[in-house]
Amino acid sequence: MTGAEMVVQALKDNGVQHLFGYPGGAVLPIYDELFQQDDVQHILVRHEQGAGHAAEGYARSTGKAGVMLVTSGPGATNAVTPLQDALMDSIPLVCITGQVPTSLIGSDAFQECDTVGITRPCTKHNWLVKDVNDLAGILHEAFHVATTGRPGPVVVDIPKDVQFAKGIYTPPQTAPRTSYQPKVQGDLEKIKEAVALMADAKRPIIYSGGGVVNSGPEASHLLRELVDLTGFPITSTLMGLGAYPASGKNWLGMLGMHGSYEANMAMHDCDVMICVGARFDDRITGRLNAFSPNSKKIHIDIDPSSINKTVRADVPILGDVGRVLEDMVRLWRATAKADKKTLYPWWEQIAKWRARDSYAYKPNSDVIMPQYAIQRLYELTKHLDTYITTEVGQHQMWAAQHYGFEKPNRWMTSGGLGTMGYGLPAALGVQIAHPESLVIDIAGDASVQMCIQEMSAALQYNAPIKVFILNNSYMGMVRQWQQLLHGNRLSHSYTEAMPDFVKLAEAYGGHGIRCDKPDELDDAIKEMISVKKPVIFDCRVATLANCFPMIPSGKAHNEMLLPDEATDEAVANAIDAKGRELV
Amino acid sequence: MNAQLQPTGSAYFIAKETEKPENHTLSVLVDNEPGVLARVIGLFSGRGYNIESLTVSETEHEKHLSRITIVTRGTPHVLEQIKHQLERIVPVHRVVDLTVMAQELGTGGALERELALVKVSGTGDARVEALRLADAFRAKVIDANTEHFIFELTGKVSKIEQFIAIMKPLGLVEVCRTGVAAMNRGRQGM
Numbered sequence: 001m002t003g004a005e006m007v008v009q010a011l012k013d014n015g016v017q018h019l020f021g022y023p024g025g026a027v028l029p030i031y032d033e034l035f036q037q038d039d040v041q042h043i044l045v046r047h048e049q050g051a052g053h054a055a056e057g058y059a060r061s062t063g064k065a066g067v068m069l070v071t072s073g074p075g076a077t078n079a080v081t082p083l084q085d086a087l088m089d090s091i092p093l094v095c096i097t098g099q100v101p102t103s104l105i106g107s108d109a110f111q112e113c114d115t116v117g118i119t120r121p122c123t124k125h126n127w128l129v130k131d132v133n134d135l136a137g138i139l140h141e142a143f144h145v146a147t148t149g150r151p152g153p154v155v156v157d158i159p160k161d162v163q164f165a166k167g168i169y170t171p172p173q174t175a176p177r178t179s180y181q182p183k184v185q186g187d188l189e190k191i192k193e194a195v196a197l198m199a200d201a202k203r204p205i206i207y208s209g210g211g212v213v214n215s216g217p218e219a220s221h222l223l224r225e226l227v228d229l230t231g232f233p234i235t236s237t238l239m240g241l242g243a244y245p246a247s248g249k250n251w252l253g254m255l256g257m258h259g260s261y262e263a264n265m266a267m268h269d270c271d272v273m274i275c276v277g278a279r280f281d282d283r284i285t286g287r288l289n290a291f292s293p294n295s296k297k298i299h300i301d302i303d304p305s306s307i308n309k310t311v312r313a314d315v316p317i318l319g320d321v322g323r324v325l326e327d328m329v330r331l332w333r334a335t336a337k338a339d340k341k342t343l344y345p346w347w348e349q350i351a352k353w354r355a356r357d358s359y360a361y362k363p364n365s366d367v368i369m370p371q372y373a374i375q376r377l378y379e380l381t382k383h384l385d386t387y388i389t390t391e392v393g394q395h396q397m398w399a400a401q402h403y404g405f406e407k408p409n410r411w412m413t414s415g416g417l418g419t420m421g422y423g424l425p426a427a428l429g430v431q432i433a434h435p436e437s438l439v440i441d442i443a444g445d446a447s448v449q450m451c452i453q454e455m456s457a458a459l460q461y462n463a464p465i466k467v468f469i470l471n472n473s474y475m476g477m478v479r480q481w482q483q484l485l486h487g488n489r490l491s492h493s494y495t496e497a498m499p500d501f502v503k504l505a506e507a508y509g510g511h512g513i514r515c516d517k518p519d520e521l522d523d524a525i526k527e528m529i530s531v532k533k534p535v536i537f538d539c540r541v542a543t544l545a546n547c548f549p550m551i552p553s554g555k556a557h558n559e560m561l562l563p564d565e566a567t568d569e570a571v572a573n574a575i576d577a578k579g580r581e582l583v
Numbered sequence: 584m585n586a587q588l589q590p591t592g593s594a595y596f597i598a599k600e601t602e603k604p605e606n607h608t609l610s611v612l613v614d615n616e617p618g619v620l621a622r623v624i625g626l627f628s629g630r631g632y633n634i635e636s637l638t639v640s641e642t643e644h645e646k647h648l649s650r651i652t653i654v655t656r657g658t659p660h661v662l663e664q665i666k667h668q669l670e671r672i673v674p675v676h677r678v679v680d681l682t683v684m685a686q687e688l689g690t691g692g693a694l695e696r697e698l699a700l701v702k703v704s705g706t707g708d709a710r711v712e713a714l715r716l717a718d719a720f721r722a723k724v725i726d727a728n729t730e731h732f733i734f735e736l737t738g739k740v741s742k743i744e745q746f747i748a749i750m751k752p753l754g755l756v757e758v759c760r761t762g763v764a765a766m767n768r769g770r771q772g773m
Binding site for chain 2 (some may be wrong): 117121124125126127177178180188304305307308309474486548553
């Protein structure tokens with residue numbers, strides 16, 4: 001079997017049905033093999049970054065590995081952004097890159113780059129295959145490494161001569177390499193300790209993250225069971241939305257910089273915090289030395305380097321979230337009291353915080369408020385089989401605040417890296433995996449232009465994605481920070497030449513919709529849903545709306561800036577001199 | 584003057600480090616495969632950790648295992664992170680903080696040795712003095728002619744530092760050092 005045949009065979013043996021890619025000189029033998037088979041469908045993107053984000057969206061919405069195939073040199077360097085994105089958000093992504101022939105490596109050959117060198121820090125692991133007889137084993141190992149433990153991206157770099165060379169194909173083996181054995185089962189003693197701590201808690205909170213989604217649907221199910229059993233309030237990171245339903249009665253909303261007031265206040269004042277598959281990111285904690293000062297912290301994570309990285313855990317539990325929650329639920333049932341009355345005062349306090357209605361905004365009958373647009377989008381799509389992706393910026397935070405997620409794997413967003421341009425190709429990937437579902441990219445006018453070329457791919461594959469742009473002509477989040485930190489000097493955050501998105505949609509062969517009146521919004525959204533081809537929806541929103549509530553720089557969770565307090569003056573003075581020194 | 588400049592704000596929260604940094608010696612057992620050293624040192628540079636000394640060689644040829652000895656400096660919190668970050672690297676089998684292990688064993692510190700080659704050139708009194716001191720340090724002469732010596736010296740880092748300092752006025756030409764090799768006392772392995 002040739003190396004190229006092995007690649008296709010290994011894809012089949014690892015259950016791959018779709019891969020996203022772009023051909024080029026150094027991967028032509030593999031493309032030739034793809035041409036001669038029907039089991040694996042190749043989706044041709046328009047830019048390698050698009051292939052990566054599409055594969056990420058595919059992975060995040062299915063729980064399977066996303067696969068991308070790109071050529072050497074620029075193909076590989078264009079893949080770097082999605083690789084780092086997948087690394088930070090723990091997305092299983094297998095990237096196969098072509099490389100110049102082995103004999104030319106190091107000679108500055110045409111379209112050569114040091115792919116394994118460039119991608120080493122942005123992958124979980126990578127390989128340069130120098131012998132065709134190693135190829136099959138490496139590909140199987142790549143899938144194993146990408147999908148197990150804390151999932152992440154991997155790169156397999158295959159020189160062109162190895163693709164042509166003949167060798168022996170070995171099927172996937174069950175015995176993994178000895179140096180890589182992620183610990184999945186939690187230490188039972190630690191879990192007992194955690195349950196004891198939880199049973200005595202007066203002001204507990206569950207803080208869940210993307211790890212719950214990554215662990216699989218069973219983990220989300222167990223999380224819901226744990227919340228029901230304990231009666232504890234629950235908040236989640238941006239990445240963890242949907243693991244617990246937004247309609248659940250114990251739901252406090254997202255936490256962090258633009259999280260809800262009640263979630264952040266409860267995090268600050270709690271006495272026991274149960275962190276489930278989250279990593280105390282700096283967008284979550286606010287000022288570290290004021291982060292939840294009086295709580296005992298239980299931290300469940302599969303990655304030992306996440307524990308004690310920024311916040312000390314009193315009870316660290318190393319293991320897969322699903323397995324640990326299973327033990328935790330079982331132990332709670334067996335030992336803990338079922339009396340939820342002790343939590344009444346805590347819930348009363350939370351109700352007071354909730355009454356501040358921190359996601360509130362001033363309604364407007366003349367212009368569409370961006371929050372209103374998301375709310376209407378939610379109301380008109382919540383009964384449907386809907387998947388949401390986003391770009392990065394204000395629209396992303398508004399989507400997280402105002403769109404209610406009921407199930408895991410329904411929300412695809414670039415959390416860790418904050419990659420503008422993620423949402424449109426991610427939507428393509430989701431739509432390929434779920435052809436009958438409604439897939440909406442909630443976008444900003446600036447972000448969407450970073451990977452807008454994938455509209456063309458969406459048309460080619462009849463992927464009827466909906467790109468819902470909250471268009472305010474600004475890089476809204478950049479502008480918001482300039483207002484907060486840089487004396488309202490709006491340096492290059494306004495886009496003076498905006499394309500006509502409706503004509504652009506039509507130019508690609510899609511459908512364009514524009515709406516700038518609140519009373520026309522519902523009909524326009526209904527039109528978007530009913531059109532069975534890719535749509536760009538240019539939703540003209542209030543240009544100067546800002547995203548609140550917000551934990552300003554250098555502040556703690558209990559020092560949030562709330563929308564009703566966010567006057568121009570308060571915004572200008574939100575970050576004091578001390579905060580400004582925190583460069 | 585600088586007071587007039589408005590300090591820039593930031594989207595990040597940065598806390599001052601309050602713990603004191605310490606030197607620790609780590610032993611890292613890895614699969615000897617291409618790029619493994621680059622992964623380890625890339626981790627250190629990428630995450631802003633320090634490398635004071637680095638030694639690497641294949642130690643078990645049949646299993647293709649290499650042992651990397653790293654002397655690093657950081658606060659206890661950072662040192663714990665370094666250990667866990669190293670453990671995440673796929674070809675890494677084990678990471679042992681020898682300094683912590685020695686504390687647990689109650690042996691004070693790990694055994695640490697370094698080898699140095701020291702070239703000294705000179706004539707007359709300086710030459711005689713260099714040879715006399717080398718003898719006191721139990722350095723071996725491995726090459727010589729009438730105008731130079733090359734000494735081979737093994738010992739603790741402090742001894743080698745001292746020897747080099749002494750040789751400086753006596754005609755020190757160049758030094759080559761291996762970096763620290765280390766293991767713990769007692770019968771138990773890493």
